[in-house]
Amino acid sequence: MSVRRTATASIATAVAMLLLAGCEAPRPERTVTTATPPVAATPEPSPTPTEAVDPLVGPYSPTGDLTALASDLAAPWSIAPVGADGILISERDSAQIVLIDPAGQKRAIGGVGGVAANGEGGLLGLAVQGDGTERRLFAYFTTADDNRVVSFPLTGTGASLSLGPATEVITGLPKASNHNGGRLAFGPDGLLYITTGDANQRDRAQDVGYLGGKILRVDAAGSVPADNPFANSPVYSLGHRNPQGIAWGADGTMFAAEFGQDTWDEMNIIEPGANYGWPDVEGIDSADARFVAPIAQWATDDASPSGIAVVGDTVFMAGLGGERLWTIDPTEGAETREYFAGRLGRIRDVYSAGDGSLLLITNNTDGRGEPRSGDDTLYRVTLASTSG
Numbered sequence: 001m002s003v004r005r006t007a008t009a010s011i012a013t014a015v016a017m018l019l020l021a022g023c024e025a026p027r028p029e030r031t032v033t034t035a036t037p038p039v040a041a042t043p044e045p046s047p048t049p050t051e052a053v054d055p056l057v058g059p060y061s062p063t064g065d066l067t068a069l070a071s072d073l074a075a076p077w078s079i080a081p082v083g084a085d086g087i088l089i090s091e092r093d094s095a096q097i098v099l100i101d102p103a104g105q106k107r108a109i110g111g112v113g114g115v116a117a118n119g120e121g122g123l124l125g126l127a128v129q130g131d132g133t134e135r136r137l138f139a140y141f142t143t144a145d146d147n148r149v150v151s152f153p154l155t156g157t158g159a160s161l162s163l164g165p166a167t168e169v170i171t172g173l174p175k176a177s178n179h180n181g182g183r184l185a186f187g188p189d190g191l192l193y194i195t196t197g198d199a200n201q202r203d204r205a206q207d208v209g210y211l212g213g214k215i216l217r218v219d220a221a222g223s224v225p226a227d228n229p230f231a232n233s234p235v236y237s238l239g240h241r242n243p244q245g246i247a248w249g250a251d252g253t254m255f256a257a258e259f260g261q262d263t264w265d266e267m268n269i270i271e272p273g274a275n276y277g278w279p280d281v282e283g284i285d286s287a288d289a290r291f292v293a294p295i296a297q298w299a300t301d302d303a304s305p306s307g308i309a310v311v312g313d314t315v316f317m318a319g320l321g322g323e324r325l326w327t328i329d330p331t332e333g334a335e336t337r338e339y340f341a342g343r344l345g346r347i348r349d350v351y352s353a354g355d356g357s358l359l360l361i362t363n364n365t366d367g368r369g370e371p372r373s374g375d376d377t378l379y380r381v382t383l384a385s386t387s388g
Contacts, residue, residue, distance in 0.1 A: 124182030
């Protein structure tokens with residue numbers, strides 16, 4: 001299959017094991033970089049990236065079976081499994097990192113200091129690098145002055161799992177009451193990818209010197225890889241409005257979901273240095289060769305996409321305003337289907353469990369939804385192969 005037509009992503013298979021079954025805010029330790037990071041001489045892939053190659057192939061779809069793994073979460077935003085220890089969840093407004101252990105019990109393992117939750121800002125994306133005793137948790141959050149990424153060592157295991165002191169990775173990212181981006185993920189190259197919203201400076205999404213409205217790429221210390229498309233810049237792609245979902249296929253194809261303004265939400269294939277058109281273009285517009293067109297689009301009332309995940313050859317996309325889960329099959333002309341419409345409410349994030357199932361989290365307590373009994377909830381979604 002071509003680079004533009006395959007999709008798969010997963011986490012370490014140890015997450016499948018857990019599916020069977022408040023502390024002081026950390027103080028900054030040191031600043032590694034700012035919004036103008038140094039250039040790394042050679043990008044060093046992580047020897048133990050968070051996401052492993054998914055052996056599953058072909059299209060997948062939900063069976064309709066849902067298992068609640070945890071409930072009563074407060075404005076959850078991101079899912080980050082930590083192997084046999086459980087699943088970490090970020091709570092946007094409380095600034096707490098919550099662990100769901102294999103027995104379904106939840107507890108806060110630490111708080112992120114300096115979070116200023118306002119509007120769509122707060123504690124947003126999480127990503128984990130490494131395994132065993134050498135694990136770090138990366139977190140994206142909004143402060144009173146900027147958006148930034150920090151990392152924490154994860155110390156202990158099981159009941160003793162906790163956050164060590166924070167280290168700044170990148171600071172000075174544009175912030176606003178909305179359009180803050182916020183998704184983090186380690187790619188197949190072991191590097192950290194960061195989505196940023198235009199922070200209501202829509203025209204500056206076209207400015208490479210402005211770090212809003214972009215997808216950024218840095219190493220785990222925040223330094224710029226030598227092979228980034230723009231010299232001495234963390235910018236990997238530009239012309240985005242508010243991307244909040246990124247995931248990769250087995251062959252390295254990178255997908256990103258993006259909120260539109262008034263007409264079209266988008267699913268894009270991301271290429272280094274490419275321009276995705278905002279604010280000049282919204283949705284599919286093949287007339288302007290300067291911009292890369294999305295492979296799929298949705299009316300904004302039907303999607304409002306956030307997190308995405310890939311299982312086999314299928315991209316799964318969370319829908320907030322659309323209150324449903326979408327699937328996209330890039331091998332069949334980006335055919336789309338919807339699931340759970342009206343059943344769960346707003347869906348914020350999805351994550352491949354690596355065993356052919358999906359983790360999904362609702363987001364009805366963020367001030368824009370209508371909370372239901374037990375909201376918000378982390379679910380396991382059973383999937384089935386639909387090939388042949």
